[in-house]
Amino acid sequence: MTLSRRKTLTLIGGGVILAATAGLGAIASRAPRTALLPWGQAGSGADARHRALSHALLAPNPHNRQPWLVDLREEGVVTLFVDTAKLLPHTDPFSRQITIGLGCFLELMRMAASQDGQRVTITPFPEGFDDRALDGRPVARAVFTADASVTPDPLFAHALERRSNKEPYDTARPLPADTLKKLDVATSVRFGGTLDPAEVAGWRALTREALRIEIETPHTYKESVDLFRIGWAEVDANPDGIDFTGPMFEVMAATGLFTRESAIDTGSQAYRAGLDAVYANADTAMGHVWLVTRTNSRADQIATGADWLRVNLAATAGGVAFQPLSQALQEYPEMAALYRDLHARLAPAGGTVQMFARIGFGPEVNPSPRWPLEAKIVHG
Numbered sequence: 001m002t003l004s005r006r007k008t009l010t011l012i013g014g015g016v017i018l019a020a021t022a023g024l025g026a027i028a029s030r031a032p033r034t035a036l037l038p039w040g041q042a043g044s045g046a047d048a049r050h051r052a053l054s055h056a057l058l059a060p061n062p063h064n065r066q067p068w069l070v071d072l073r074e075e076g077v078v079t080l081f082v083d084t085a086k087l088l089p090h091t092d093p094f095s096r097q098i099t100i101g102l103g104c105f106l107e108l109m110r111m112a113a114s115q116d117g118q119r120v121t122i123t124p125f126p127e128g129f130d131d132r133a134l135d136g137r138p139v140a141r142a143v144f145t146a147d148a149s150v151t152p153d154p155l156f157a158h159a160l161e162r163r164s165n166k167e168p169y170d171t172a173r174p175l176p177a178d179t180l181k182k183l184d185v186a187t188s189v190r191f192g193g194t195l196d197p198a199e200v201a202g203w204r205a206l207t208r209e210a211l212r213i214e215i216e217t218p219h220t221y222k223e224s225v226d227l228f229r230i231g232w233a234e235v236d237a238n239p240d241g242i243d244f245t246g247p248m249f250e251v252m253a254a255t256g257l258f259t260r261e262s263a264i265d266t267g268s269q270a271y272r273a274g275l276d277a278v279y280a281n282a283d284t285a286m287g288h289v290w291l292v293t294r295t296n297s298r299a300d301q302i303a304t305g306a307d308w309l310r311v312n313l314a315a316t317a318g319g320v321a322f323q324p325l326s327q328a329l330q331e332y333p334e335m336a337a338l339y340r341d342l343h344a345r346l347a348p349a350g351g352t353v354q355m356f357a358r359i360g361f362g363p364e365v366n367p368s369p370r371w372p373l374e375a376k377i378v379h380g
């Protein structure tokens with residue numbers, strides 16, 4: 001679930017906030033202390049694994065939970081685990097999306113390492129897996145080997161500029177006709193997309209309805225609200241989850257206009273503003289892209305993550321804004337009808353739609369917060 005920051009502000013009452021902002025200058029001008037530092041530290045470290053991992057932790061991942069943990073005790077090897085305290089049991093009951101995020105992490109690690117003259121050989125789930133739940137077994141074993149012949153990936157050049165852009169897109173600027181061709185950089189998973197206005201209108205309506213269901217379903221909405229970090233002090237303390245930052249959010253937090261309690265209260269202005277803000281995102285899609293796998297094993301999900309990262313980087317390269325809209329892909333009962341509808345359209349012969357996103361031209365947005373690498377090494 002994501003709220004467009006600007007739209008929320010407008011809807012909650014920009015005038016009141018602006019007046020308050022003027023009087024609460026010190027609060028309004030709060031800035032991040034630590035939450036964005038990892039973006040500047042990417043590529044640093046004495047060991048090739050640290051250098052690659054400092055990039056990997058900038059990977060896209062559901063609700064920015066950053067569920068990765070690494071064990072570095074074995075020389076030249078990264079053993080990746082999932083932090084089972086950071087799953088999303090309501091919206092991602094089988095941890096399919098969490099696994100995709102771990103696939104994004106591994107691909108970014110691989111790309112960063114190849115830039116650094118290291119070949120990385122990845123074995124997903126070396127001790128096996130459970131289809132329905134992630135557990136304490138390793139998600140992957142990655143062996144680093146110095147190899148001067150390794151080919152760097154040109155997409156890696158865009159890694160630090162990549163963002164999930166959760167603002168409304170410009171409906172007056174259609175995407176160039178060759179956009180989908182440029183975004184089709186998937187290596188093993190089936191890529192699809194549309195820029196056709198009639199189809200886009202259909203997907204706008206479906207994604208809007210899926211957002212409505214997720215927000216109006218108390219247990220799935222609460223899972224998101226519990227992860228709201230409002231203002232830089234909260235974000236610095238917990239640089240993950242769904243962040244709301246900037247002068248107006250600082251003031252709204254300080255004045256009690258926007259809190260987790262008001263966001264969950266369906267009678268509040270904050271709740272209605274949030275709903276309208278997410279609709280504004282769905283409604284301004286200028287195209288859609290998706291990835292489909294034939295089967296839905298854990299290995300398929302890891303492969304989806306790798307290809308999703310690549311598509312995301314290709315969009316960044318082309319200046320195309322990108323936001324996953326995962327709601328209709330989620331496997332909880334209240335979403336079942338839309339899940340079936342979407343699959344009937346995109347995978348009529350069977351298969352799993354693993355990712356779905358809107359694309360368009362959007363405003364520039366900040367990078368999202370991250371925990372530093374030290375917080376993610378379980379054994380150094």
Ligand SMILES: Cc1cc2nc3c(=O)[nH]c(=O)nc-3n(C[C@H](O)[C@H](O)[C@H](O)COP(=O)(O)O)c2cc1C
Pocket residue numbers: 001002058059060061062063064097098100101104162163164165166323324325326327367368
């Ligand atoms: C599997 C997966 C599902 C996601 N689903 C959504 C979504 O439904 N809505 C959304 O706004 N962002 C979604 N995202 C994007 C994440 O919220 C985003 O990657 C995370 O907040 C970190 O921000 P960044 O990508 O700008 O670094 C998804 C990402 C992944 C990997």
